[in-house]
Amino acid sequence: MQPIEALLLEPVGCLAEFPSAPFHEIAVRLFGRKRKTSSSASRTYWHLLNLIDDMDTPFDEEKKSIAEALEVEAVDAANIYEDVVPALAELKSMGTRLFVASSLSRRAVSRFVERNSLGDFLSGVCARDDAGGVKSAPLVNVLGGACLPREKTMFLTDTMEGIKIARSVGVHPILMMNDPDEAQRLAMHNPAGGIISLHEMPDFLRLIAAQNQRS
């Protein structure tokens, strides 16, 4: 792996523990889904993203407003992982460029960044409204907008879909191993790496840099 210059971060599941209920509620109210897909917020969120991605036409204003309100509700109930702020500070001090590349709405992402005082660490923020789509769209938007070399960029994810979209856009999918059983399953999908906690990321990047120096 080449030395890493940038990290793309999806807040849901990688930066904070989100509740799954608001994402499920969006699926119920806007897509008529009945059955709850999972107790995992990440899985529920990515299931919702699949539904959004399959839409023929974008949300109308009313639906957009409902989705945004529920996402903001999710952000307000989310608990940022305690290691996130020190890890981001260390990564920034190492010269790593940090981007939120999220499929949440702009309102929700802004709220998340502001509520957790993350703005100073970030080189950029891209939400689905900015990218004009979900899943891979925010990643592609950030990569293009910031001229990031894909082979020197990581995307942190805790879902199979996240691993797939990272691969599809040419960045390194790094598994956030929040739950050991789930992580064991996801490790079979060949992520480029995996961490238990964001505080390990600085050492991860140092190791890669040292390996490159050695070779």
Add this chain to the structure above:
Amino acid sequence: MKKVSIYRPTTVDEAIQILSQHGASASVYAGGTDLLVRLKNRLEQAPSYLVDIKKIDHLRYIKEDAQGGVEIGAATKLAELADSRLLQEKYPMVVEAIGKISSPELRNASTLGGDLLQEVWCQYLRGGYSCWRNGGYLCYGAIGDNSYYHSAMGGRLCYAVYPGDAATALIPFDARAKLATPQGVKELSIEQMVPGDMLVDGKIQSHVVRYNEILTSVVIPPPKPGVRASFEKLRPRGVWDFAMASLGISLQLRDKTIEDSRVVFGGISGKPYRETTVEAFLKGKTLNTDLGEQAVSVALAGAAPLKYNATKIDMAKGLLASGLARLNT
């Protein structure tokens, strides 16, 4: 087995020169009980060049030094340590610990240096998984079966436990290591030498010995007056196995009052885990039958067990209680 080239230098300087020439693709070869297994299992991380140090004089000895301590050559076999009258007389706890390392057959081959600097025995690494120590970027132990070979005290990318027993037994005596380096002799404590998962020369390893350095000897300072020491080890089977948890403890006593102590747990962390909280707690206390229970109550507060290994912490605490009880008899 992975194909290798073997060098047989006759001096330490020559060995260092060869190691420097090949960088991280070379490794010191002495007893081979760890290294040859990694080669046999064709691990990505296994070296391509072996520098056999067995022909080098002055690396295999046990002798008393001028201060009344003992210096041990790094290539000394564990069996020779276990049979040493000098060690038995001065540090019976170390002899007891060495006698509990693996099996008699392996102790005939394994060296002190090899035990101190051995690679971790995580089943995922040894099984060839592409983990942090084997060319990959993920710890399978952290998310898989971590009941035995993995840390219950947190980790740094790799969550495997440091497997050696010798360090756990030597740290309570403030033993020191001497390394031959291209710049000359470097000396550091055993505790400093095996600080747990470190990024050294682009690799994750349990010790800080660089690719072109050789551990040449271990020096144990003279026993302090009034010192009592004990080594305890729990393992799934009576022989062969690595520690589920172990304890090296020394108490410096004046009558029954503890003036100083060293409390070191093995088998529960990525390093020999020195429990300084317990050491501070024990200072000035009277060694009696209640002390074990009290010490256990303050021990290992920083434990961070993985899914299947919380029992290691219970075992370690149990060893602390039994170790103190043993020293009270």
